[in-house]
Amino acid sequence: MSDSRPPVTLMELVLRYRRRIFLLAFLLYLVLLGVDLATEGRILPPTAYAYLLFLLLLLFYALPPLYSSRRLTRYYWERTRRHRLALLGLGFIFLLVAVALVGPFLTADPTRVNFKEKSLPPVGFSTEQFTFDITTGQIVTKETPGTWSHPLGTDGEGRDMVAMLVSGARVSLQVGLLATGIAIFLGVVLGIVSAYLGGWVDNALMRFTDIMMTFPFFLLLIFIVYRFGQSLELIILAIGLTGWTGTARLVRSEALSLRTRDFVVAARALGASGTRIVFRHLIPNTVSTIIVIATLSIPGIIVAESALSFIGLGDPTVASWGRTLSAGQRALDTAWWIAVEPGIVLFLTVLAFNFLGDGMRDAFDPRSEA
Amino acid sequence: MRNYIIKRLAYTLVIAWGVLTVTFVLLRLGPGSPADKYLANIAARGGNVAEVIANIEARYGLNKPLYEQYWDYLVNLVRGDWGWSTSTSMPVMELLARHWIYSAQLILLSFLLASFFGIAIGIYSAVKQHTRTDYLATFLSFVGISIPNFWLGIMLILVFGVKLGWFKTYYDTGLPIFSLANLEALVLPVFTLSTGMMAGYTRYARSSTLDNLRLDFVTAARAKGVPERTVILKHVFRNAMLPIITIILFDLGAIVFGGAYLTEIVFGIPGLGRISFNAIFADDYPVVVAVTLIGAFLVLVTNLVTDIIYTYLDPRIRYV
Numbered sequence: 232m233s234d235s236r237p238p239v240t241l242m243e244l245v246l247r248y249r250r251r252i253f254l255l256a257f258l259l260y261l262v263l264l265g266v267d268l269a270t271e272g273r274i275l276p277p278t279a280y281a282y283l284l285f286l287l288l289l290l291f292y293a294l295p296p297l298y299s300s301r302r303l304t305r306y307y308w309e310r311t312r313r314h315r316l317a318l319l320g321l322g323f324i325f326l327l328v329a330v331a332l333v334g335p336f337l338t339a340d341p342t343r344v345n346f347k348e349k350s351l352p353p354v355g356f357s358t359e360q361f362t363f364d365i366t367t368g369q370i371v372t373k374e375t376p377g378t379w380s381h382p383l384g385t386d387g388e389g390r391d392m393v394a395m396l397v398s399g400a401r402v403s404l405q406v407g408l409l410a411t412g413i414a415i416f417l418g419v420v421l422g423i424v425s426a427y428l429g430g431w432v433d434n435a436l437m438r439f440t441d442i443m444m445t446f447p448f449f450l451l452l453i454f455i456v457y458r459f460g461q462s463l464e465l466i467i468l469a470i471g472l473t474g475w476t477g478t479a480r481l482v483r484s485e486a487l488s489l490r491t492r493d494f495v496v497a498a499r500a501l502g503a504s505g506t507r508i509v510f511r512h513l514i515p516n517t518v519s520t521i522i523v524i525a526t527l528s529i530p531g532i533i534v535a536e537s538a539l540s541f542i543g544l545g546d547p548t549v550a551s552w553g554r555t556l557s558a559g560q561r562a563l564d565t566a567w568w569i570a571v572e573p574g575i576v577l578f579l580t581v582l583a584f585n586f587l588g589d590g591m592r593d594a595f596d597p598r599s600e601a
Numbered sequence: 602m603r604n605y606i607i608k609r610l611a612y613t614l615v616i617a618w619g620v621l622t623v624t625f626v627l628l629r630l631g632p633g634s635p636a637d638k639y640l641a642n643i644a645a646r647g648g649n650v651a652e653v654i655a656n657i658e659a660r661y662g663l664n665k666p667l668y669e670q671y672w673d674y675l676v677n678l679v680r681g682d683w684g685w686s687t688s689t690s691m692p693v694m695e696l697l698a699r700h701w702i703y704s705a706q707l708i709l710l711s712f713l714l715a716s717f718f719g720i721a722i723g724i725y726s727a728v729k730q731h732t733r734t735d736y737l738a739t740f741l742s743f744v745g746i747s748i749p750n751f752w753l754g755i756m757l758i759l760v761f762g763v764k765l766g767w768f769k770t771y772y773d774t775g776l777p778i779f780s781l782a783n784l785e786a787l788v789l790p791v792f793t794l795s796t797g798m799m800a801g802y803t804r805y806a807r808s809s810t811l812d813n814l815r816l817d818f819v820t821a822a823r824a825k826g827v828p829e830r831t832v833i834l835k836h837v838f839r840n841a842m843l844p845i846i847t848i849i850l851f852d853l854g855a856i857v858f859g860g861a862y863l864t865e866i867v868f869g870i871p872g873l874g875r876i877s878f879n880a881i882f883a884d885d886y887p888v889v890v891a892v893t894l895i896g897a898f899l900v901l902v903t904n905l906v907t908d909i910i911y912t913y914l915d916p917r918i919r920y921v
Contacts, residue, residue: 316743438615439619442616442619442620442623445619445904446623447856447896447897448859449862450877450893451893453862453877453889454893457881457886458627458886459632460632530747534749538749538863541751541863542863542866542878543881556752560758563758570752570755570759571756574749574752574756577749577752578748581747581749
């Protein structure tokens with residue numbers, strides 16, 4: 232992007248004034264948040280704000296570099312594309328995002344209870360159900376086949392399984408993206424600060440990282456959720472606030488090795504300020520590491536939320552996969568599909584992210600061949 | 602080397618102190634007093650709530666200034682007084698002493714199974730790189746890593762317990778630990794817990810072996826006519842084991858404990874995970890704290906042991 236040439240396309244125009252447009256958008260965002268907080272009118276739910284911030288950062292700081300260095304983007308894309316499984320994973324993730332975005336408008340209400348249609352099997356299966364016949368006073372066994380009005384069956388309270396899975400997809404993606412976003416953000420900030428400032432700050436931060444890493448992730452999560460409450464926002468925050476340690480260490484070590492590289496030393500010799508070195512040289516050169524570690528930490532985080540819901544520490548107001556699964560375990564001998572279906576989707580989601588992350592790691596880091 | 606070990610020990614103590622402090626801060630930072638639910642629990646069993654609360658606060662020192670509470674908390678934990686479990690009516694230490702063995706049994710068996718097969722498959726897969734066996738092993742290890750272990754456990758119960766009826770789906774505490782009779786009840790849980798571990802170990806072993814296969818001394822050994830079998834077993838295997846051991850021991854503390862927690866809940870094994878789970882829903886906070894701390898200390902100890910073992914295993918490493 233040369234500054235002497237007049238801007239030609241819209242994208243270049245946006246690129247040139249990226250910083251200013253971002254600040255403007257961020258200001259608008261803050262105003263909206265302020266108004267919402269001041270009036271308590273709830274223009275948007277709290278998670279929507281997190282999403283907006285995520286989207287803003289993505290729009291201004293992740294996509295433009297991809298555009299301005301198209302050759303590199305194409306190179307990475309070609310390398311990722313060679314992994315068929317990574318592409319498959321990416322496809323599944325896109326599908327899941329689409330389902331989570333559009334699905335809730337097309338499916339039944341996942342909270343609607345209907346005891347007349349409880350424990351219906353999926354289409355193609357049938358079960359024996361015991362009902363009490365009022366007229367004869369007898370318990371009768373009735374063969375109940377699955378129906379197309381509930382293609383994947385219903386749970387023990389007659390809720391549609393498709394609707395519950397769709398709602399669960401939304402929960403899992405929310406947790407996966409937002410918690411990872413928070414964790415990565417914290418990790419990058421702490422890692423860069425630690426590497427750049429060095430000295431006692433580095434020492435203190437890394438000792439704190441060691442302490443946080445000592446807690447088994449899931450146990451710490453259980454402890455925090457037990458102590459602070461079980462809303463979805465809190466769970467996302469708790470995962471974000473505990474999941475940054477690996478990123479911080481990795482970013483720190485990358486930044487440390489970058490700091491002594493010639494181009495950084497040259498920049499400093501030319502009089503570049505500290506912020507310029509951090510934002511122009513250190514962060515952009517760790518981006519590929521950050522993207523890979525983010526992709527690879529999403530599955531663990533999604534499973535952690537499902538496991539929390541599974542043991543009954545999830546948000547009781549949302550139909551997450553883990554909660555459906557735990558209801559399914561109690562009904563295992565009468566309605567197997569309640570436990571099977573959410574597990575399959577969860578498994579496929581985790582698998583998709585793992586495939587994608589692995590493919591990307593190979594693409595971004597030609598040295599490792601795991 | 603002795604200096605290194607002493608330094609490493611001192612550092613472990615510092616981190617242990619940090620772990621206790623973080624736990625204390627989290628306990629105090631939460632809404633209300635950590636003893637609220639706990640107190641309500643006692644009060645619900647009869648008696649004047651206010652009076653009971655006053656008594657308990659005096660007894661547990663909750664009316665003291667915060668720094669004194671912090672000091673008492675540290676001193677009590679170090680002295681082995683880990684509080685009183687209301688839901689089971691015994692000291693937390695006693696509760697832990699009764700139940701840790703069930704977790705140990707599960708983790709140890711899974712660990713042995715997973716490390717043996719995981720490492721063997723990983724090395725074999727690396728030696729046969731770019732063959733169909735290798736691709737299959739890699740794919741399966743992906744599946745193993747991605748399958749949520751609590752769901753795998755439920756599926757095993759569904760297929761082998763409910764449908765086929767081969768195994769009991771509930772753990773019988775009457776059977777002696779580490780006995781043959783007990784083995785039947787442990788087949789499914791051990792399989793559940795070890796699947797993820799095995800998949801992870803396969804990957805580590807494979808990449809570590811691949812790294813070593815590329816090195817000059819392997820080429821040299823082959824060039825001078827050492828049989829391939831000896832090259833793999835004597836030259837590659839020994840060197841590849843170093844990073845594998847490190848990663849496996851790191852995992853043992855951090856990841857396995859979380860996996861065992863869920864496996865115990867799914868199969869009703871009365872280990873530490875299960876008592877923590879019960880304590881959460883009985884609002885018995887000292888037990889929840891205790892299990893969290895034990896998990897952290899386990900990681901601390903395995904990390905320490907790994908670092909010390911490493912100095913013995915790898916003569917190239919010299920610590921000052």
